[in-house]
Structure formats: C-alpha cells, structure tokens
Amino acid sequence: MKADLHCHSNVSDGLLSPAEVARRAADRGLELWSLTDHDEVAGLAEARAVAEERGLRFLDGSEISVSWRDDASFHVVGLGIDPAYPALVAGLKGIRDGRDGRAHRIAAELEKAGIRGAYEGAARYAEKASIISRAHFARFLVERKISPDVKSVFDHYLAKGKPGYVPHEWASVEDALRWIGNAGGVAVLAHPLRYRVSRDDLRVFLGEFKDCGGQGIEVACGAHSPEEVKECARLARHFGLKASVASDFHGPGESYADLGMTPPLPDDLVPIWHDLV
Numbered sequence: 318m319k320a321d322l323h324c325h326s327n328v329s330d331g332l333l334s335p336a337e338v339a340r341r342a343a344d345r346g347l348e349l350w351s352l353t354d355h356d357e358v359a360g361l362a363e364a365r366a367v368a369e370e371r372g373l374r375f376l377d378g379s380e381i382s383v384s385w386r387d388d389a390s391f392h393v394v395g396l397g398i399d400p401a402y403p404a405l406v407a408g409l410k411g412i413r414d415g416r417d418g419r420a421h422r423i424a425a426e427l428e429k430a431g432i433r434g435a436y437e438g439a440a441r442y443a444e445k446a447s448i449i450s451r452a453h454f455a456r457f458l459v460e461r462k463i464s465p466d467v468k469s470v471f472d473h474y475l476a477k478g479k480p481g482y483v484p485h486e487w488a489s490v491e492d493a494l495r496w497i498g499n500a501g502g503v504a505v506l507a508h509p510l511r512y513r514v515s516r517d518d519l520r521v522f523l524g525e526f527k528d529c530g531g532q533g534i535e536v537a538c539g540a541h542s543p544e545e546v547k548e549c550a551r552l553a554r555h556f557g558l559k560a561s562v563a564s565d566f567h568g569p570g571e572s573y574a575d576l577g578m579t580p581p582l583p584d585d586l587v588p589i590w591h592d593l594v
Contacts (some may be wrong), residue, residue, distance in 0.1 A: 320349035321577050323563030327445045328360035330452035332568025335360035339367035345577045351378035356412040358400035382487040389514050393493050397593045398502035405496040413448050420449040422483040430480035451475045494529045505533035505561045508540045523556050533589040539564040539574025550583045560586040
C-alpha cells in the first residue's frame with residue numbers, strides 16, 4: 318500500500334490548507350494518508366472530506382510534542398484517533414496554550430542577537446494557524462535574508478545552543494500516549510533519528526515508549542538516508558514495534574520529501590496500518 322502517515326497543513330506549520338494537502342496526496346497516488354498537524358486536530362474534518370471525495374483512505378492524526386528527562390523532546394504521532402475525544406482535545410489545547418509563551422521567548426532571544434520584530438513576523442506567517450512554531454520564525458528569517466533557507470535557520474538560530482533556542486516543557490510521554498490510546502489511536506515515534514540525543518538515550522526512550530503503550534516507529538521517513546532507514550528498521554525489530562511511513566511534508570520546496578516520497582518498508586516489518594484499515 319502506498320501510504321504517507323505524517324504531514325502538515327497551515328493549521329499548524331505547513332504551507333497548504335488541509336484541502337490542498339489532501340488533493341496533493343491523491344494526485345501523487347497515495348492510497349492511505351493521514352494529516353498530523355502539530356498538537357492540533359482542527360484541520361482533520363476538512364482533510365477527510367476531500368480525501369473521501371478523491372477515494373483516498375484517511376486516518377485522523379496529530380503530532381504531539383513530548384518532553385523527556387531534563388531537556389530532551391520527542392514527537393509522537395497519534396494515528397486513527399478520535400479527534401473529538403475530550404481528554405485529547407484538552408491535552409492538545411494545553412500544549413498549544415504554552416506555545417505562545419515559547420514564541421515570545423524565542424523572539425526575545427532573537428532580539429538579543431540583533432533580530433527585531435521576530436514575533437510579529439512569525440505571527441504573520443502563522444495567520445491561519447492555531448500556533449506560532451519555529452517554522453514560522455524560520456520563514457520570517459528567510460524573508461529578512463538572514464538565512465538562505467528554513468533548514469539553515471534551524472541549524473544556526475533555533476537549535477539547542479543557538480541564539481534563538483529556548484527550552485520548553487511539553488506533555489509527558491505518559492500523558493501523550495494515554496490521550497492517544499484512550500482516543501482509540503496508536504502511538505508512533507516520529508523521525509527517530511532527528512533528535513539531538515545519543516543513540517543510547519534513544520534506545521532508553523524507546524523502551525519507555527513501548528512500556529507506556531507505544532506501538533510504532535517511523536522507519537521509511539523523508540528525513541532519513543537509506544542507511545538511517547535500515548537503522549530504524551533494526552530498532553523496530555529490536556523493540557517489537559510496527560513500522561510507519563512518513564514524508565513529514567510541510568510544503569513545496571520546504572520539506573525533505575514530497576508526499577509519498579518514501580522508500581518501501583522492509584518485507585519482514587508489520588505496517589502500522591495493519592490493524593487500522
């Protein structure tokens with residue numbers, strides 16, 4: 318099955334509307350698709366309506382930010398969730414409420430580095446979104462010609478240890494996985510090799526993730542090289558996790574991969590959608 322189970326719309330930090338992403342997914346030949354906006358479910362009804370019009374199987378999803386130990390953070394994708402489940406709705410709102418304070422702190426740090434008006438600039442890019450994210454700041458810095466592209470902004474201004482980085486407390490792993498599970502969904506660790514943690518710490522986290530009810534890991538991910546896909550497959554086997562596929566598409570010209578541009582899963586792994594469709 319040609320699937321893509323991790324991408325974003327302008328409800329969070331993508332460039333296209335949920336309907337536009339749905340049409341793009343169908344046009345690119347996907348058979349199964351999920352919209353997984355950051356800490357948000359507001360775009361799912363629009364996405365599902367267009368997907369069903371185009372004969373595209375759709376899973377309701379969201380990408381939830383979680384904190385782990387002292388200063389590490391991970392992203393967990395919930396797939397097949399009930400977007401109206403009250404505890405999930407309340408939990409996601411709590412995370413989003415914290416994001417605005419974080420955005421003001423990022424802007425304050427950027428101002429110390431001589432970059433003024435960053436909050437207002439990021440807010441302009443987030444006009445249709447329910448959050449102001451680092452991606453919105455990145456687009457503003459590209460507009461100001463401070464960096465040539467979004468990736469460079471993250472590398473030089475927004476990553477840990479850089480001028481615009483601020484720590485933030487997200488949801489706990491236990492809370493996020495409880496919201497997903499009680500909402501009828503399955504929890505998947507997003508882009509496992511993109512976090513700034515050691516491989517040993519990643520394995521410790523995956524053990525705790527599995528113990529808390531985590532069921533999947535993104536193996537075929539747009540952000541990963543062929544060798545990293547193989548490494549993720551080994552992690553899936555070791556921890557007994559199902560495998561997901563994910564472009565992490567945010568918009569044309571701004572993503573590691575377009576919708577559906579992921580390698581096939583190894584034949585011996587169980588796809589995450591095995592029990593979902």
